[in-house]
Amino acid sequence: MNPSLEPRTIGSLEQMWRKSKALFSVWFAHMTVYRAEILIWMLSGVVPLIMMSVWIGKAAASGGEIEGFTPASFAAYFLAAWVSQQLTVAWVAWEMDFQIRQGELSSRLLRPLDPFWEHFFRHFSERFVRGPFILIIVIAGSLIVPGTRLTPDLWHVLLYLLVINLAFAMRFLIAYCIGVLCFWLENATAFDEFFYVLLTFLAGGFAPLEFYPPAARAIIEWTPFPYLVYYPARVLTGALTAPEILHVIGVQLLWIAVFFVLRAVLWKAGLKRYGAVGA
Amino acid sequence: MxxxxxxxxxxxxxxxxxxxxxxxxxxxxxxxxxxxxxxxxxxxxxxxxxxxxxxxxxxxxxxxxxxxxxxxxxxxxxxxxxxxxxxxxxxxxxxxxxxxxxxxxxxxxxxxxxxxxxxxxxxxxxxxxxxxxxxxxxxxxxxxxxxxxxxxxxxxxxxxxxxxxxxxxxxxxxxxxxxxxxxxxxxxxxxxxxxxxxxxxxxxxxxxxxxxxxxxxxxxxxxxxxxxxxxxxxxxxxxxxxIEQSSPAKIVKLQLESSVSREHLETYAPVQRLDGLFAELLVPRAETSRVSGRLLSELPVADVTIEDPDIEEIIGQLFQSQRVQPLPTLESVTQ
The missing domain is CATH 3.40.50.300 (P-loop containing nucleotide triphosphate hydrolases)
Incomplete structure (x- = not known):
C-alpha cells in the first residue's frame, strides 16, 4: 500500500494530473464553504502570538535583549513560528478515526485510489483558504512591533517553502499513523491530542530552543518536533547558515522516510482488521 | 462471474x-x-x-x-x-x-x-x-x-x-x-x-x-x-x-353477496379466514381452476381473486422451520 508506488495510484502522468486537479478543485470548493470555521480554527493556534508578547516584554525589561534576541527578532521568530504552525496543521488523524469507526472508510476503499491522496488534497487545498488570513495577520504583526523584518531576502523565502512543505509532510504522515491506530483502538484522537500538547511545548511555539535547558534541548533535537516549527521558523528569519539548512532538510527527509514506511505497514495490517462497521 | x-x-x-x-x-x-x-x-x-x-x-x-x-x-x-x-x-x-x-x-x-x-x-x-x-x-x-x-x-x-x-x-x-x-x-x-x-x-x-x-x-x-x-x-x-414448494396452495379470496356458513365453505377447500361476507380459502394449486369454477357457479359470489401467498410469510416460515431440505425441483442448497 505504498501510496506513490502502487500501480493503482499512478496510471500515467496525465491521469495523475487529472486526478490531482479534480481532487484539488473539489476540496478547495469544500473548504471555501467552511472558510469561517477555518478562520476560527486558526485562532486556536494562537500560542506563539501570545508568547511573542511575553518574550518582547521580557526583552524590554532586561535592557532590550536576551540571548541575542531583540524585541524585533522575537517578533520575527514568533511570527515565523506561528506561520509554520499554521502551514503544518494536519487533522487527518481525526478524519481517519471517524472514517474507520463509522465505517465511512468503506466507500473510499471501493475506489481505485488510495484514500491517502484524498486526505492529502483536503489538507493541501485548505492551505489556499488559510493563506490569505495568514498573510493579513503576518503583515499586521510586523507593523505592530517596530523594526520587525520577518525574512531577510527572497532566497530564504524559497528555502522556507521547501522546508515548510517537508515539515507538513512529516506532520501529515505522523497524524496519519496516529489515525490508522484506530484499526486497533476504539479511539485514536486521544493520541493526537497528546501529540498536539507535545507539539505545543517541544516544537518551538513556546520559546526558541535556545531558551530550553541544554540537556532538554539535546533530547528534543532527537525528536521530530523542532523540525516542524522551530527550524522552519529559523530558516525563514534567516538565522541559519546554508550547511545548517541542508542538515535540517536531511533530517526532515529521514523522518519522512520513517513515517512513510510506518504508515504503509500500519495501513496494510490495519486493513486486514477493518470491520467495515455500520457501512 | x-x-x-x-x-x-x-x-x-x-x-x-x-x-x-x-x-x-x-x-x-x-x-x-x-x-x-x-x-x-x-x-x-x-x-x-x-x-x-x-x-x-x-x-x-x-x-x-x-x-x-x-x-x-x-x-x-x-x-x-x-x-x-x-x-x-x-x-x-x-x-x-x-x-x-x-x-x-x-x-x-x-x-x-x-x-x-x-x-x-x-x-x-x-x-x-x-x-x-x-x-x-x-x-x-x-x-x-x-x-x-x-x-x-x-x-x-x-x-x-x-x-x-x-x-x-x-x-x-x-x-x-x-x-x-x-x-x-x-x-x-x-x-x-x-x-x-x-x-x-x-x-x-x-x-x-x-x-x-x-x-x-x-x-x-x-x-x-x-x-x-x-x-x-x-x-x-x-x-x-x-413459492410453489413451500406453499402448495393458492389463496382464493371471495367477496360474497350473502352469507355462507363456514361448514359449507369447508366442503370446497380449507377456510383460512371468514369475516362476514369476505372469505379466504386455501385451494391446492392443481385444483385452483376447478374449485374456483365451482365456487363461482354454486355460491353467491360478488368478486373473486386468486393469489399466491405472501412471500414474506413464506420466507418467515422458512426461517422458523430451520430444516430446509434441498428440494428436488430446485437447485442444490449449500449449507
Missing part, C-alpha cells in the same frame, strides 16, 4: 454488562466473544444474473457483500469475482464492481453531486466520451435533470439516492452489489430505482446481487434468491419454485 466456496467471517465482539458496575468490571477485564457473521457460504452466480439476497437483520447478507467487494478479509474460504480475489483490491477489480449501500453515502455533503461525479470520473479514469454518454443515459433513466447542480444536503432522500446510484455506476461496473438501495424511499421512487437497475442490467449485462427489506424489489428484479440465516444459506434457488 461470482464463485464463493466455504466463505466465513468471524468477528470478535466485546461484551459488557449493562450499568455502572458492568462498565467498571469491563474496564479491568474485558470479555469478548467470537461471532460467526458468515459461516461457510458457497454459491455461484453467472454473468448477467440478478440474485436476491434475503435474510433478517444480522443474517450475514451485508457481511457477505462486503467480502465480495473487497472491504473485508474473509476468515476462511475463497471468493472470486470476475476472476479477481476481492480483498486484494486491485485497481482493475475495483473498476469492475460497485457497492451501493442505501444507508451510506459517498457523495460530498456540502457540494453539488456533479462535483462528486467529477472526482469519480478522474479516479476511475473515465474518458470524456464515455462520461458524456453515461451522463446522458443516466440523466434520462433516473431523471436527474435539475438536481445535479444542487448541494447534496439540499436534496430529498429520493433525489440523493438517484445521485448515489449514478455516482456508483458512472464507471459502468460489470458487477453490482446493491445493499438496501431503496431503503426509506417512497413507493414511486422504489419503482424508479428498480426500473433503473433492470435497465442497467439489460443494457450492460451486469451481474447483480441485491439485498432488500422490500420484497417487491426482489420479486420485481430477481428470478433467483438466496436466503441466509445466522450466517448460513438456507435456500438457494428459483423464487417461483420456492
Amino acid at each position: 461470482i464463485e464463493v466456496t466455504g466463505l466465513e467471517k468471524h468477528y470478535t465482539v466485546a461484551e459488557k454488562e449493562p450499568g455502572l458496575s458492568g462498565s467498571i468490571r469491563s474496564f479491568f477485564s474485558r470479555k469478548s466473544k467470537t461471532v460467526k457473521a458468515v459461516d461457510g457460504v458457497s454459491f455461484s452466480i453467472a454473468s448477467g444474473e440478478m440474485v436476491g439476497f434475503l435474510g433478517a437483520n444480522g443474517a450475514g447478507k451485508t457481511t457477505t457483500l462486503k467480502m465480495l467487494s473487497g472491504l473485508l478479509h474473509p476468515t476462511a474460504g475463497t471468493a472470486t469475482v470476475a476472476g479477481f480475489t476481492p480483498f486484494e483490491r486491485r485497481a482493475s477489480f475495483l473498476k469492475t464492481i460497485t457497492l451501493v449501500m442505501g444507508q451510506k453515502q459517498q457523495l460530498l455533503w456540502d457540494l453539488p453531486a456533479l462535483d462528486s461525479f467529477q472526482v469519480n470520473r478522474a479516479i476511475y479514469e473515465i474518458s470524456d466520451a464515455d462520461y458524456a454518454a453515461t451522463m446522458l443515459e443516466f440523466t434520462e433513466l433516473l431523471d436527474l435533470e435539475g438536481i445535479l447542480k444542487k448541494q447534496v444536503r439540499k436534496l430529498s432522500l429520493g433525489e440523493r439516492m438517484k445521485c448515489e446510484l449514478a455516482a456508483a455506476l458512472l464507471h459502468r461496473p460489470k458487477v453490482l452489489f446493491l445493499d438496501e438501495p431503496t431503503i426509506g424511499l417512497d413507493v414511486n421512487m422504489q419503482v424508479r430505482i428498480r426500473e433503473f437497475v433492470a435497465a442497467y442490467n439489460a443494457r450492460f449485462n451486469a451481474t447483480v446481487i441485491l439485498t432488500s427489506h422490500y420484497m417487491a424489489d426482489v420479486t420485481a428484479l430477481c428470478k433467483r434468491i438466496i436466503v441466509v440465516d445466522k450466517g448460513r444459506i438456507i435456500f438457494d434457488g428459483d423464487l417461483s419454485a420456492l
Whole structure:
C-alpha cells in the first residue's frame, strides 16, 4: 500500500494530473464553504502570538535583549513560528478515526485510489483558504512591533517553502499513523491530542530552543518536533547558515522516510482488521 | 462471474454488562466473544444474473457483500469475482464492481453531486466520451435533470439516492452489489430505482446481487434468491419454485353477496379466514381452476381473486422451520 508506488495510484502522468486537479478543485470548493470555521480554527493556534508578547516584554525589561534576541527578532521568530504552525496543521488523524469507526472508510476503499491522496488534497487545498488570513495577520504583526523584518531576502523565502512543505509532510504522515491506530483502538484522537500538547511545548511555539535547558534541548533535537516549527521558523528569519539548512532538510527527509514506511505497514495490517462497521 | 466456496467471517465482539458496575468490571477485564457473521457460504452466480439476497437483520447478507467487494478479509474460504480475489483490491477489480449501500453515502455533503461525479470520473479514469454518454443515459433513466447542480444536503432522500446510484455506476461496473438501495424511499421512487437497475442490467449485462427489506424489489428484479440465516444459506434457488414448494396452495379470496356458513365453505377447500361476507380459502394449486369454477357457479359470489401467498410469510416460515431440505425441483442448497 505504498501510496506513490502502487500501480493503482499512478496510471500515467496525465491521469495523475487529472486526478490531482479534480481532487484539488473539489476540496478547495469544500473548504471555501467552511472558510469561517477555518478562520476560527486558526485562532486556536494562537500560542506563539501570545508568547511573542511575553518574550518582547521580557526583552524590554532586561535592557532590550536576551540571548541575542531583540524585541524585533522575537517578533520575527514568533511570527515565523506561528506561520509554520499554521502551514503544518494536519487533522487527518481525526478524519481517519471517524472514517474507520463509522465505517465511512468503506466507500473510499471501493475506489481505485488510495484514500491517502484524498486526505492529502483536503489538507493541501485548505492551505489556499488559510493563506490569505495568514498573510493579513503576518503583515499586521510586523507593523505592530517596530523594526520587525520577518525574512531577510527572497532566497530564504524559497528555502522556507521547501522546508515548510517537508515539515507538513512529516506532520501529515505522523497524524496519519496516529489515525490508522484506530484499526486497533476504539479511539485514536486521544493520541493526537497528546501529540498536539507535545507539539505545543517541544516544537518551538513556546520559546526558541535556545531558551530550553541544554540537556532538554539535546533530547528534543532527537525528536521530530523542532523540525516542524522551530527550524522552519529559523530558516525563514534567516538565522541559519546554508550547511545548517541542508542538515535540517536531511533530517526532515529521514523522518519522512520513517513515517512513510510506518504508515504503509500500519495501513496494510490495519486493513486486514477493518470491520467495515455500520457501512 | 461470482464463485464463493466455504466463505466465513468471524468477528470478535466485546461484551459488557449493562450499568455502572458492568462498565467498571469491563474496564479491568474485558470479555469478548467470537461471532460467526458468515459461516461457510458457497454459491455461484453467472454473468448477467440478478440474485436476491434475503435474510433478517444480522443474517450475514451485508457481511457477505462486503467480502465480495473487497472491504473485508474473509476468515476462511475463497471468493472470486470476475476472476479477481476481492480483498486484494486491485485497481482493475475495483473498476469492475460497485457497492451501493442505501444507508451510506459517498457523495460530498456540502457540494453539488456533479462535483462528486467529477472526482469519480478522474479516479476511475473515465474518458470524456464515455462520461458524456453515461451522463446522458443516466440523466434520462433516473431523471436527474435539475438536481445535479444542487448541494447534496439540499436534496430529498429520493433525489440523493438517484445521485448515489449514478455516482456508483458512472464507471459502468460489470458487477453490482446493491445493499438496501431503496431503503426509506417512497413507493414511486422504489419503482424508479428498480426500473433503473433492470435497465442497467439489460443494457450492460451486469451481474447483480441485491439485498432488500422490500420484497417487491426482489420479486420485481430477481428470478433467483438466496436466503441466509445466522450466517448460513438456507435456500438457494428459483423464487417461483420456492413459492410453489413451500406453499402448495393458492389463496382464493371471495367477496360474497350473502352469507355462507363456514361448514359449507369447508366442503370446497380449507377456510383460512371468514369475516362476514369476505372469505379466504386455501385451494391446492392443481385444483385452483376447478374449485374456483365451482365456487363461482354454486355460491353467491360478488368478486373473486386468486393469489399466491405472501412471500414474506413464506420466507418467515422458512426461517422458523430451520430444516430446509434441498428440494428436488430446485437447485442444490449449500449449507
